[in-house]
Amino acid sequence: MDSNEDIYLSDNEEEITAEIVLKTLQSAWQNERLAPEILPHRSDMVECMLGQLQHMERNISKLPKTDLRASIHKMEISRIKFIICNYLKIRLNKIEKYCIPIIKDERQRTDSGTNYLTPSEYKYAQEYLLNMENHMKNVILNKVPGNMQSFDMNKMAEHPNLQTHVFLKAHETVNGVVLEDLVGEDEEIDLEEGSQHILQYKPIADLVKNGKVQLV
């Protein structure tokens, strides 16, 4: 990849290098893989990277087929494409599995402008849930006795297990992370910059979302 080449992020008119975009994308991908719940989307990075890929593909097509540079660039492109596809696919899997709580939470987040899903992901989730509801009604619910035909969202909802443990590395020092004990006794710990820990996901969920820690 041409890391010296600067590209534009149209949103905030801030210049960042392709290398930083790739790094940010990789870390978002890694977090998404390891976090039990859906994280705020980074479609800015995805779009930016796709633009860069297209640029690279155009350059390659100008090179003769046998040029070694073309092969190296092609390899790089498929590597980045893999990351993007895998990242988006993991998000879709979570969106499908937890569609009921995600849509519910997302409705509130959209009102406050802190949405986690991209507009297409949100549309996908709603359509998915609608199809699921209709399918269950067509095959089962419409045929059971009258007083129990409802599609009960609250019962049907599947929630991510936020109590699961994760490995993490602190990007910066965070003081006073409160860990809840099983018996209700809270414990406070400090995460030092660069240190690594195994902790329950729930107390550090916000730190993952604001980039203070990285899941590893």
Next chain:
Amino acid sequence: MFAEKVIELLKETERNPETIDQFNDEKIRQILEEMQLLFKMNMNDANATMDNKALWTTVQVRHSALERNKRCLLAYLYNRMNKIKTLRWEFGSVLPLDVRELLADEEYDWFTKYSSNLATYMRSLGQDTGYNGIDLTENLKPPKSLYIEVLCVLDYGKLELEDGDVIMLKKNSRHFLPTTECQTLIRQGILKQIT
């Protein structure tokens, strides 16, 4: 005991977690019938609770059984929906006839809707940058080399490569192809990577 048929149905599903079985129309019909019967008994007894208060608890017990049956039927359907999703990711949007026959008509309907929702989403990717969407069912594994050697398992026919070359994929023929252009065919079991 209540709700036993539906457990047989679920155990059946559990036995073959890696494949999808024929939709069990007949058993589902029987379970729905059992539910209608329980419901009717409950209607009768509910009307009689004026004379016999204890009957009310009986009605509640039957209602639990009805709810249990409903839950199991939905779980059966949902489990199959997850498998049908896998079919979409692995076979693509066109199912082989022998697999399609395993689905109920409504399930095939659902498959089509799922597939088109997915396609709409994938088409929306990268539109701002001029990409006409990205197929997420490709690029499933990190690439290790640009070209790989493959063996053709089935008679497939012509395959046009990105650079315009056309090759013939015949059973037992060997080829040296760009990884990006044959991974879907490998996933679909048409080509096999030789290592």
Next chain:
Amino acid sequence: MEFSNYLSITDILVTNERIPCKFLHDLPKMGFLDPSAADDDLKAGTNAEIPIWLAESLYTRRPPLVNVELPKTYKDSYREILNADACTVDLHKLGQHFYELGCYVAKHDIKGEVGSTLINTLRQRFRMLLSASVATDSISAMQPLSASERLQAAAAARTERNLASWLQRGDCPLTTANMVANHRKRKRAEMEMF
């Protein structure tokens, strides 16, 4: 509990297991719940084993219709064995869903001893799980594991294998998708039958 959602088949099978209950009220026409009784009606005071899902729904009524008792696998004598050396116990025979069922049972154990036995059992058996996942003779090592232990060990074994093959060759060949391969295998098997 992650497995205990409405549409989970595992949870449905776990809640299909029977546990002993004492009925606190008369239940007209429900005599069949107690196979040893010949009456049409079920009398208050009857003891019978019924599926957990039914027991739960009867227990949560106000007033409760049943009293839930501990199945023998979770009673003192078994707990003593488990606490002494959990690794000697064949959980596959004792109860496929030992932990999951235990979670339901633990609620009805006022002294809280079932809960601590569950944790203690898992703690003791963890090493056994680890060795089962790297065992060469995996079939016999997996034998005494409960259903969820088997899943864990199999997942660990899979990770172990992937790591080993990656370390050896730094390569993971592209393969046919799982369901595609399995459906084709099944089709072939069906064709051979005729």
